Amino acid sequence: MSESSRPIGVAVLGMGNVGTEVVRILTQNAADLRARIGAPLVLRGVAVRDASRAREGVDPALLTDDPHSLVARDDVDMVVELIGGIEPARALIKTALESGKSVVTANKALIAAHSGELAKAAEDNRVDLYFEAAVAGAIPVIRPLTQSLAGDSVNRVAGIVNGTTNYILSEMDETGAGYGKVLAEAGRLGYAEADPTADVEGYDAASKAAILASIAFHSRVTASDVYREGITKITSKDLEAAKKFDCTVKLLAICERIQTADGEKISARVYPALVPLEHPLATVNGAFNAVAVEAENAGRLMFYGQGAGGAPTASAVLGDLVMAARNRVYHGRGPLESTYASLPIASIDEVPTRYYVSMKVADKPGVLQQVAGEFAARDVSIAAVRQEGAGTDARLIVVTHRASDRAQSETVAALEQMDSVIKVSSVLRLEGTND
Template identity: 80%
Template structure:
């Protein structure tokens, strides 16, 4: 190590939150101090760690612990704030205070960033400091930085992926075992993959927040969680997984962000829903709690990022990558890339987005039913790609897979089917992604 590095003043780091990720960040800072000093060009020193409960035993010098996060952020010897408390408040105010006070911020807070990136990025730009958030999407998988930097000279057409480990574990287990949703969710809870209240995961809210962040970066357009069409996995059944296999598909909860061209203009679509994915597609083989993101760019083509999307150590790896970058900028006087929203593309309604549908229904087992069903699709210019009929009598089941058509036409067709005398019940409706037709 050079004498210059040894003699440079330390970069002061404040860590807000010491859950699974925060504890791993602290561990890495302490165990890898010499390597980090060499990489940054100056020592990284923990000035304090904000926690809710001082009585809880932790592997850190107790003198560094505090319950006053605001006071820690305001300290003059803090250069970088690592926010890992999650949620909107008080994280939003703490980050804003740090930025306006000239301190760079590293955050893993997808819920906050999905709605307030503009406000916080503006504060960072005004103060000429950094706001990094690689860990907010897909844990250890580097996808934010490639979109912002590696592909900065390219035109991203589509970003699609599995960005929630809990739902992917549940769907993978349902596919492998044939068990139902409720049973598999309970097992995910016992194994620690699902929270006591799994709504944010199984309802698609977590994935929608991440989709908003990805869409904003990929298409240089500010997209919030409210702009993302969202469906969760609570209605997916074991029968859906079994039927998907017959079409050489599986079911995944996908976050999809893409450019939609039509009506004389270009728009952004951001959506989250369970979908049939062909087994030949790279996302189909992503199982368990793993995540993967596929980026399609005009010149780079298709790129896939795969790895652990959650967990203390994997997420801490992404946090540390951001922390090192922010620290280097402090030492050498540089800055990371600023928020880019120059395109200002409108966000497309799900109604106008071309999609494919998989529709499973129980029907009356009598002549002419298939023709009646096909007629409802035809009325709305929805072309049928495949039909499968199973069972007989009261157990007769009809499965229809469509070609691409505007989602409005597809959903109106399903509504019409539900009103038909010949259709006893529309059992399941899923979209299909990852195909060319």
């Protein structure tokens, strides 16, 4: 039997929404996949928690509750990991790689935490580790960074990479409803998990930012290196105020090269920010994702589409599977991990940012002058001021020009100690401008 016609055995670990769609596509599109690869993909087994429960469209003989034995089988050439979490996924992937089997995964938490270990195992054993689906579902971002822009220098990657939080903020902006009410609705519609912490506190986006920064800047970045804030403190009043400045609020993942007093560093951060309505990311609503890449020669590139869901994510998984299978048939290799630059990680204090500060203040003469004095004392220039209400409902909103995050945060801390400032109600950063 020639190499090009020898079947390639595939093991799928996990059969949730994504795993179910992967198995369906493998089965229904077998002839097309064979033509594209040059050899047939044969499903050898599917690891599930309960192998006794029937799965529609899946031969019960393929089901197993022993993923370790499935990965170790001699007739398995490639492993698709869709279990999620760190363990046992890490051990299973490492075993597969060390056994000479290529791996495709959608596990962003694992890749963000253990990319170095797994990439080394893949390189040592001359197999592939692909994870396009780990960052933005069906949206191709990883492959353009590793291949299309391999000859360019990427300066910035920024975008909306979590559909749950984008849906919540979009609905709050459109309806004026509060965070709690919209979160409950997101859960009812299936956009939010029963425990939404990973999404709403920014952990999911931070893992994706770590992966994007690692690839874009040829330096190893982990999720713990990413500065993170979630959306739980965002109120309908913040969104109302944002509109008055011709902005909306989005949870952004931002990875960029910055120049510091100590030289070039990487900034990787996730937080809710005001975004001008004319910026492309401001128009990304609902559960959609979008990523903007800025490269030295290519300029700005935008990637937009479904960032989650069974079928969209399965599309990215199958794309990786086809690439890895082709490499196996034609004795090729996918891109290896590139960490030659080894740029240090900047703290959030070093990052130049703009601030939006909303505060409840005493309704008396001289308050604005006192507030402005605190900003000036730390060389933070004010771009715009808005006064609202009167009496016990007097509010002051300040938008700054760009300054170090340290100076901005120290100014906010000083404002909180002022007698004339009753409460600093909200502090958000402003992105998407050149000021």
